[in-house]
Amino acid sequence: MVSLIEFKLFAPRNTAASLMVSFSDWKEKPMEKGEDGYFRTQIELEDGVYQYKFRVQSQSPSFEPDEWVDVVDPYATDVDEANNIGIVRIKDGSQIVDTYVWQHDDKPLPANQELVIYEMHVADFCGDEPRDRGKFKYVIEKLDYLSELGINAIELMPITEYAGNYSWGYLVRHFFATETSYGSTEDLKRLIDECHAKGIRVIMDGIYNHCDDECPLLRIDRDYWYYQDKHYPDDPANYWGPEFNYENYDEKLDIRPAWNFIGDVVRFWIQEYHIDGIRFDAVRQLDNYDFLHWITKEATQAAGSKPFYNIAEHIPEATAIVAPSGPMEGCWHESFRIFVIENITGDIFDIGRLKQVLDAKSDGFQGATSVVNYLASHDRDHLMAEQGFRTLDKEATFKRAKLGAVLLMTAMGVPMLWMGEEFGEYTRQTPNQQNKLQWVLLKNEHNRDLWEYYKSLIALRKSNPALHTENIEFFHENVEAKVLAYIRWNDEGSRVVVVANFSGNELAGYKIPNFPAAGTWHEWTGNYDVQAGEDSLMIDLAEYEAQVFVLE
Numbered sequence: 008m009v010s011l012i013e014f015k016l017f018a019p020r021n022t023a024a025s026l027m028v029s030f031s032d033w034k035e036k037p038m039e040k041g042e043d044g045y046f047r048t049q050i051e052l053e054d055g056v057y058q059y060k061f062r063v064q065s066q067s068p069s070f071e072p073d074e075w076v077d078v079v080d081p082y083a084t085d086v087d088e089a090n091n092i093g094i095v096r097i098k099d100g101s102q103i104v105d106t107y108v109w110q111h112d113d114k115p116l117p118a119n120q121e122l123v124i125y126e127m128h129v130a131d132f133c134g135d136e137p138r139d140r141g142k143f144k145y146v147i148e149k150l151d152y153l154s155e156l157g158i159n160a161i162e163l164m165p166i167t168e169y170a171g172n173y174s175w176g177y178l179v180r181h182f183f184a185t186e187t188s189y190g191s192t193e194d195l196k197r198l199i200d201e202c203h204a205k206g207i208r209v210i211m212d213g214i215y216n217h218c219d220d221e222c223p224l225l226r227i228d229r230d231y232w233y234y235q236d237k238h239y240p241d242d243p244a245n246y247w248g249p250e251f252n253y254e255n256y257d258e259k260l261d262i263r264p265a266w267n268f269i270g271d272v273v274r275f276w277i278q279e280y281h282i283d284g285i286r287f288d289a290v291r292q293l294d295n296y297d298f299l300h301w302i303t304k305e306a307t308q309a310a311g312s313k314p315f316y317n318i319a320e321h322i323p324e325a326t327a328i329v330a331p332s333g334p335m336e337g338c339w340h341e342s343f344r345i346f347v348i349e350n351i352t353g354d355i356f357d358i359g360r361l362k363q364v365l366d367a368k369s370d371g372f373q374g375a376t377s378v379v380n381y382l383a384s385h386d387r388d389h390l391m392a393e394q395g396f397r398t399l400d401k402e403a404t405f406k407r408a409k410l411g412a413v414l415l416m417t418a419m420g421v422p423m424l425w426m427g428e429e430f431g432e433y434t435r436q437t438p439n440q441q442n443k444l445q446w447v448l449l450k451n452e453h454n455r456d457l458w459e460y461y462k463s464l465i466a467l468r469k470s471n472p473a474l475h476t477e478n479i480e481f482f483h484e485n486v487e488a489k490v491l492a493y494i495r496w497n498d499e500g501s502r503v504v505v506v507a508n509f510s511g512n513e514l515a516g517y518k519i520p521n522f523p524a525a526g527t528w529h530e531w532t533g534n535y536d537v538q539a540g541e542d543s544l545m546i547d548l549a550e551y552e553a554q555v556f557v558l559e
Contacts, residue, residue: 010100012052014059016080018227019044019260022064022073026050029058029092044260054099058092066228068235079181081223081268084279085192086168086184104279107196111204116283117159119316119336119376120475123416123465124210124423125158126384129166129189130173131436131443132426140173140441143190143198150201156429156458157465160208160316162286164385166195170219175385175438176212177288178219178248182272199281210284210316211276215269215302216293217248224268225249231257232264238292245292253295266298270305277309284316287335290328291321299334318379326371329378340367340378340420344387347414350509351407351551352395356489361509365418365493366479375477378420382411383428391433405431405453406551409460410507413532413553416464417495417505419479429461430454460532464555467531471557473501482521488514490548494523502558504528506548514548528556 014026016038024046025035038046038061046063061080064073079086083093084104096103133145146161153161165176168184176186185195199209218225224232229249237243238250251265276282285306290299303317319328319335324342329335346360363369367378383389390396390411396404408431415422426432427444431454436442448454468474473495483492489510495503504523508514522544528537532555537544546554 008054008100009051010054010097011049012095012097012100012102013047013049014038014080016046016061016063016227017044018046018063018066019257020066020228020231021046024061024063027060027062027077035062052097054097056094056096058087058094060092063227065226066231067226068229069225076226078223078226081181081227082183082271083181084183086181086187088168088170088180088187105192105196107193107200109196109200109281111200112281114203114206116203116206116208116314117469118314118475119421121469122160122208122316122376122421123158123468124160124162124379124421125153125156125426126162126164126381126423127426128164128175128385129186131441133446134443140188141443142188143194147198147201150205150207153207154205156462157469158424159206159469160210160283161202162210162284162423163212165212165214165288167214170221173439173441177214177438178217179214180219180222182218182222182268183275196280203281208283208314208316209281210286210318211280211282212288213273213276213285214288215251215272216289217246217250219248222249231255232268238294242292245289247289250292253293253298263298266301270302273302273306274309277306277315283310283314284318286318286320286339288320290319290335291325296327296334299328303334303336316376324370324372324378326377329372330374336374337376337379337421338372339384340364340380342370343378343380343415343418343420344382344384347382347411348390348393348395351410351414352393352399353509353511353551354395356486356509358484358486358491361491362481365414366481367419368477368479372420373477375419375475376421377477379423380415380418380420381423381425382415383425384423385425385436387425388435389425389428389432391431392435401453403551405457406549408457409532410509410551410553412457412461412464413505413507413555416468417474417503417555419477419495422468424461430458463532467503467555467557471501471503472497472499473503482523483519488512488517490514490517492519500558504556504558505553506546506556507553508548508550511550513550517546517548519544519546524558527559529559531555531557 024038027033038048065076080093085094129141132141167179168181233249234252317335318337321328322341343364346364481493492506522539
C-alpha cells in the first residue's frame with residue numbers, strides 16, 4: 008500500500024527546513040512554511056519502517072545565524088539515538104507507534120489513597136545476570152514478586168530516550184521516544200498492560216523542568232522554548248540543563264511554546280501508553296504554578312474516568328503545591344525520611360518532629376494523598392546505607408528497619424518504597440554507575456524476614472480503610488521512656504493503633520493509658536490477640552519496636 012504521508016516541523020522563527028528520508032539516500036526535500044509556524048511536506052511511502060531527520064536553518068545561539076543543522080524530529084516516537092535519526096512506522100497509510108493491542112483496559116485499579124508505590128530504575132531493577140542491564144521484559148518477569156509483596160503501583164524512573172549507555176534518565180533528549188536500551192515500545196506497553204492485569208498502576212517520572220543539551224528543540228531555536236540563561240542563577244547546585252521557559256508567549260501565534268510542547272508530551276504518554284500518574288520532577292525549580300495548574304488538568308482530562316495521580320517532587324515540601332488550592336494531588340515528603348531516620352537510629356528523640364511527619368496535617372497538608380512518604384528514594388540512600396545504620400550490628404539494623412516500616416505504612420499519606428528497601432538492600436546508589444539490586448540477599452534469614460514483615464504491613468495498609476484517611480491522633484506520649492502511641496480511624500469503625508518504642512530499653516509490663524477502646528485487639532505484626540481494659544492496655548515492648556493493634 009502506497010500512501011501520501013505528511014511530515015511537519017514546528018519552527019516558527021526559522022527561515023527554511025527540509026526533510027531527509029533513508030529510502031531516498033538522504034536527499035533533501037524542501038518543506039513549505041505555513042502561517043501557523045509549521046514546515047510541511049508530503050511524500051509517497053509504502054507501509055513499513057523508515058529513518059528520517061530534518062535539516063533546518065537554526066536560530067539557536069550556539070550556531071551561526073541561519074546555519075544549516077540536522078535535527079531529529081522533536082515528536083519522534085522512536086529514535087536511533089546513536090546515529091541521531093528518527094524512526095517512523097507506516098501502517099495502512101498512517102503513522103503509528105506500534106501495533107500493540109491492549110488486553111486489560113477493563114481491569115479495576117486502586118484509588119490514590121489505597122496506593123503502595125514501588126519506585127524502580129529499570130536498568131538496575133532486574134536482569135538474568137548480576138551485571139545485565141534491566142529491560143521492560145525483565146520487569147514483567149518480576150510482577151509476581153511485586154504482587155506477592157502487595158505493591159499496587161510502580162513508579163518508573165524516566166523511561167524516555169536519553170544519551171549514552173546508562174543513565175537515571177533525568178536529562179531527557181527525546182521526549183516522545185522510549186529508552187531503546189530498555190526494550191521496544193511494545194515491550195513497555197506489555198509491561199503496563201500486565202501491571203493493569205494484576206491491579207498495579209503505573210506512574211511515570213516526568214521531566215518537564217529541563218532537558219539534555221542536545222535536545223532537538225535546542226538545535227532548532229533555543230530561545231523560543233527555553234530560558235536564555237539559568238532560571239535560578241543563584242542556585243547552581245540545582246541546575247541540571249537548559250530550562251523550559253513557561254513564561255514565554257508568542258503573540259503572533261497566540262501560544263506559549265513550552266506549554267504547548269509539554270502539554271503534547273503529557274497527553275501522548277497518557278493516551279498512547281495508558282499510564283496512571285505522573286511524578287513531576289524538580290517542581291520547585293520549574294516554579295510556574297499557572298503552568299502546573301494547567302498541565303495537571305490536561306493530564307487528568309486525558310486520563311478520562313480512570314484514577315490518576317499527579318505528584319510533585321518539591322524539596323523541601325510545600326503545602327501550596329497540593330490540593331485543594333494547589334495544582335498537584337500529592338507531594339514527595341522529604342521531611343518524613345529525615346525525621347524518622349534520626350529517631351529510629353537513636354541519634355535523637357524528637358517527639359515533636361516525629362508527630363509532625365506522621366501527621367502531615369500539622370504542616371498544612373490536608374488530604375490523605377497530599378504527601379508521599381518514603382524512607383529511601385533514588386536520590387537518597389537505602390536505610391541500611393545510612394550512617395546511623397552502618398555502625399549497628401545486624402540484629403539492631405533489622406529491628407530498626409522494621410520500626411521504620413511500621414511508621415511508613417501507618418502514617419498519614421501514601422507510602423513509597425525504593426526498590427530493594429523491602430529486603431534490606433544496603434548498597435549506595437550513584438547516578439552514573441550501574442548498581443543492580445542484590446536479589447541474592449533474599450536467601451538470608453534476616454533479609455527474608457524483613458521482606459515478610461513488609462508484606463504483612465502492606466497487606467494491612469491496603470485492606471484497612473482507617474489507613475486510607477487523613478485521621479490520626481496521638482493519645483500517648485512518654486518522652487522519658489521514648490514511647491509514642493497513635494490511632495488511625497475512619498467513620499465506619501475501622502481502628503488501627505500503633506505503639507512505638509524509640510529507646511534501647513525493653514519495656515516489660517508497659518501500661519498505655521487512655522487506650523482508645525476496651526475489647527479485643529489483634530496485634531498485627533505478631534499475630535496474637537490482646538484484651539484492652541476500659542482505659543488502658545499493658546504490653547511488653549522490646550527496644551526499637553512498634554506494635555500494631557487492629558480492632559477486632
